Amino acid sequence: MAFRDEWLRARAVAWKDLMAERRSKAGFNSVAALGVTILVLFGFALGPDAEAIRAAAPGALWLAALFAGVLAFNRSYQVELDGGALEPLLMYPGARRSIFAGKLLANFVFVFLLLVIVIAVSLVLFHITVPSTWPRLLLVVLLGEVGLVTLGTFYAAMASRSRAREVLLPLLLFPMLVPVLLAAMQATKALLVGDVMHDAGAWTSLLVAYDVIFLISTFLAFDYVIEA
Amino acid sequence: MNHSTNDLAIDARMLARRFGAQWVLRGVSLELRSGVAAGLVGANGSGKSTLLRLLCTLLRPTAGTASIFGADIASEPDRVRELVGFFSPVPGVYEDLTAMENIRFAATMLGRPAGSAASALERTGLASVANERVRGFSSGMLRRLSLARLLVHRPRLLLLDEPYNNFDAPGTALLNDVIRETLAFGGSALIVVHDVASAMPVVNEWFSLTGGKMSPSAAIPVGSPSPSIIPALGMSGVLH
Amino acid sequence: MTAAAAFTLEVPKSGRWPIFGWFAVLFLAGAQITAFAISPPDRDMGDLQKILYVHVPAAWNMGICYLLVAIYSFRYLWKRDDRDDLIAASAAEVGTLLNGLTLVLGMIWARPTWGVWWVWDARLTSTLIMFLVFAGYLALRAFVEEPDRRALWSAVAGIMGAINYPIVYMSVRWWRTIHQVQSTPSTLDPTYTFSLRLNAVAVLFILIYFIRRRYEAALTERVTEQLSQAAALGGPLHA
Numbered sequence: 001m002a003f004r005d006e007w008l009r010a011r012a013v014a015w016k017d018l019m020a021e022r023r024s025k026a027g028f029n030s031v032a033a034l035g036v037t038i039l040v041l042f043g044f045a046l047g048p049d050a051e052a053i054r055a056a057a058p059g060a061l062w063l064a065a066l067f068a069g070v071l072a073f074n075r076s077y078q079v080e081l082d083g084g085a086l087e088p089l090l091m092y093p094g095a096r097r098s099i100f101a102g103k104l105l106a107n108f109v110f111v112f113l114l115l116v117i118v119i120a121v122s123l124v125l126f127h128i129t130v131p132s133t134w135p136r137l138l139l140v141v142l143l144g145e146v147g148l149v150t151l152g153t154f155y156a157a158m159a160s161r162s163r164a165r166e167v168l169l170p171l172l173l174f175p176m177l178v179p180v181l182l183a184a185m186q187a188t189k190a191l192l193v194g195d196v197m198h199d200a201g202a203w204t205s206l207l208v209a210y211d212v213i214f215l216i217s218t219f220l221a222f223d224y225v226i227e228a
Numbered sequence: 229m230n231h232s233t234n235d236l237a238i239d240a241r242m243l244a245r246r247f248g249a250q251w252v253l254r255g256v257s258l259e260l261r262s263g264v265a266a267g268l269v270g271a272n273g274s275g276k277s278t279l280l281r282l283l284c285t286l287l288r289p290t291a292g293t294a295s296i297f298g299a300d301i302a303s304e305p306d307r308v309r310e311l312v313g314f315f316s317p318v319p320g321v322y323e324d325l326t327a328m329e330n331i332r333f334a335a336t337m338l339g340r341p342a343g344s345a346a347s348a349l350e351r352t353g354l355a356s357v358a359n360e361r362v363r364g365f366s367s368g369m370l371r372r373l374s375l376a377r378l379l380v381h382r383p384r385l386l387l388l389d390e391p392y393n394n395f396d397a398p399g400t401a402l403l404n405d406v407i408r409e410t411l412a413f414g415g416s417a418l419i420v421v422h423d424v425a426s427a428m429p430v431v432n433e434w435f436s437l438t439g440g441k442m443s444p445s446a447a448i449p450v451g452s453p454s455p456s457i458i459p460a461l462g463m464s465g466v467l468h
Numbered sequence: 469m470t471a472a473a474a475f476t477l478e479v480p481k482s483g484r485w486p487i488f489g490w491f492a493v494l495f496l497a498g499a500q501i502t503a504f505a506i507s508p509p510d511r512d513m514g515d516l517q518k519i520l521y522v523h524v525p526a527a528w529n530m531g532i533c534y535l536l537v538a539i540y541s542f543r544y545l546w547k548r549d550d551r552d553d554l555i556a557a558s559a560a561e562v563g564t565l566l567n568g569l570t571l572v573l574g575m576i577w578a579r580p581t582w583g584v585w586w587v588w589d590a591r592l593t594s595t596l597i598m599f600l601v602f603a604g605y606l607a608l609r610a611f612v613e614e615p616d617r618r619a620l621w622s623a624v625a626g627i628m629g630a631i632n633y634p635i636v637y638m639s640v641r642w643w644r645t646i647h648q649v650q651s652t653p654s655t656l657d658p659t660y661t662f663s664l665r666l667n668a669v670a671v672l673f674i675l676i677y678f679i680r681r682r683y684e685a686a687l688t689e690r691v692t693e694q695l696s697q698a699a700a701l702g703g704p705l706h707a
Binding site: 155158162163164167168171172174175176178179182183186202203206209210213214217218221224225227 | 545
Binding site: 005008009012013016019020023024079082083084085086087088089090091092093094095227 | 284285286288306307309310312313314316318319320321322323324325329333334336337338339361374377
């Protein structure tokens with residue numbers, strides 16, 4: 001019963017965030033446009049040699065998702081801060097972790113849509129052919145995204161309420177994301193060439209371990225972060 | 229926990245709160261019985277809003293304890309949040325959602341039936357704009373919207389921070405009705421006011437804060453419109 | 469209990485700490501001289517190897533600092549005592565300093581050894597990442613003014629950073645081993661190991677002294693803030 005209540009609250013928060021995001025279309029569209037722009041710039045940095053571009057594509061893809069996605073995380077708290085809505089939100093009874101869960105869910109959907117666009121554009125720009133191992137690739141994308149969004153949503157709760165939030169969030173977040181980015185890039189790279197070295201499995205396990213560890217610790221720590 | 233404590237809507241002892249090096253509350257004790265509405269007056273920066281935020285668990289006290297209808301604000305914040313409704317001068321609504329969506333969201337978060345949203349909007353006179361986005365609302369309409377949220381909640385203790393701001397005469401009357409209903413059901417209200425006249429019809433006790441401490445005697449509101457209530461002030465509101 | 473009792477911090481007394489400081493400095497000097505005197509020049513590296521007597525102890529003690537940050541951060545979340553927050557912050561500053569020293573010395577060593585200033589070796593890279601994590605920690609402290617909020621947030625960030633370290637190290641190591649075989653460690657001279665350990669103890673003393681003095685400064689600063697405010701408000705907090 002208690003779990004059901006928390007789920008209903010989390011769903012309400014996620015729905016509310018996504019609805020507000022959808023109504024102000026500028027948000028998603030500009031973030032997606034930024035993601036594509038970053039991909040194009042990577043093309044200039046790495047090209048014009050087609051082979052070099054293809055080899056670097058997994059890295060470029062994840063970095064584009066990271067740089068564009070990081071904008072979503074601060075936005076997710078900006079919605080609360082703009083109209084002074086954070087206080088009523090914190091005044092609702094029930095565990096605050098359902099607020100975190102809701103924001104996490106909304107950001108997951110947001111970044112997922114972003115990833116769809118970024119991946120689709122990467123396929124075209126970087127001459128990637130979809131490998132037969134694509135279901136495993138999808139799994140890697142989802143696991144990598146969970147890690148990215150978990151820590152992003154968590155650190156934005158602090159950064160968005162500090163001075164210099166634009167600088168602080170990436171500064172806190174990016175070093176923490178090194179393992180998840182590294183694993184996601186390497187697994188993507190391996191799977192794009194058919195996992196001939198059989199190393200995608202190890203990276204996928206690392207992603208799972210990272211996601212589990214940080215999902216648990218952020219859920220435990222969120223109360224402290226949101227309280228002050 | 230003895231029985232008599234549970235009868236107190238607010239039982240605060242030596243509450244203190246520091247922001248950095250600055251002590252905003254310096255040991256405030258306050259008892260508010262159920263069924264009573266108290267007005268809280270004091271100059272800007274005297275700690276009124278901070279006191280309300282401590283009582284509704286938005287801030288943690290640096291020292292001291294308080295309980296709301298027997299629920300401790302530090303150890304049982306969840307119960308306190310169920311019991312307390314905080315009405316702040318900031319509307320705290322989502323501009324890209326409609327009035328109805330805002331109140332439905334509040335209802336879900338409060339664990340109230342979705343149907344309660346419609347009647348709350350009806351009562352606050354927002355039914356005709358229920359499906360319009362909040363972005364274009366006037367400040368008076370925004371106040372009514374936050375009042376609708378309070379109606380969905382129906383808390384036992386109302387903590388009202390300058391509640392009469394931006395309300396027209398019917399709005400003020402509506403707010404006072406809501407306070408009276410809460411008192412009638414054995415609830416209580418603590419009302420931070422500058423506009424003493426608006427609160428006069430409902431308030432039975434006065435407290436006064438000065439420099440983060442309770443003033444030794446209840447302040448008699450300046451410019452009180454009805455001198456007849458002043459004797460009533462004299463018999464209550466004095467701190468223990 | 470009065471409201472004032474639990475929260476009035478006292479100005480820390482230096483006591484015998486300056487003497488300990490002199491002892492630590494002299495011990496470090498002695499340890500360095502010993503290392504230089506007794507350890508033979510390395511077969512491949514020659515006297516370049518001496519740089520390791522600072523590099524390796526700095527790296528080990530950096531780990532101790534970060535462990536202290538994690539421990540005192542946990543303690544702060546548990547007890548909410550300002551002093552734990554200040555110790556964690558002091559340990560983070562000293563840790564970041566040692567971390568920077570480790571990196572710079574590592575690079576100076578790498579240049580003649582490998583011909584480049586930097587290699588993407590697992591240890592070097594994860595040390596760099598930790599430097600960035602704790603630079604973020606210190607930035608967080610700098611950008612949040614309200615002390616209670618700063619203490620809570622940095623405690624959480626410190627713990628998260630500490631949790632992340634083993635994962636970073638493992639991921640970078642995998643990344644390296646998959647693409648390149650790691651160099652095998654050569655057999656070590658016993659005097660070499662002894663000198664390393666001796667110097668690690670010396671740096672440990674320095675570290676303790678630094679953290680202590682940094683903590684005293686931070687605490688004094690905090691007390692001054694409170695006193696000036698109390699004076700401004702007309703006397704200290706009375707119950």
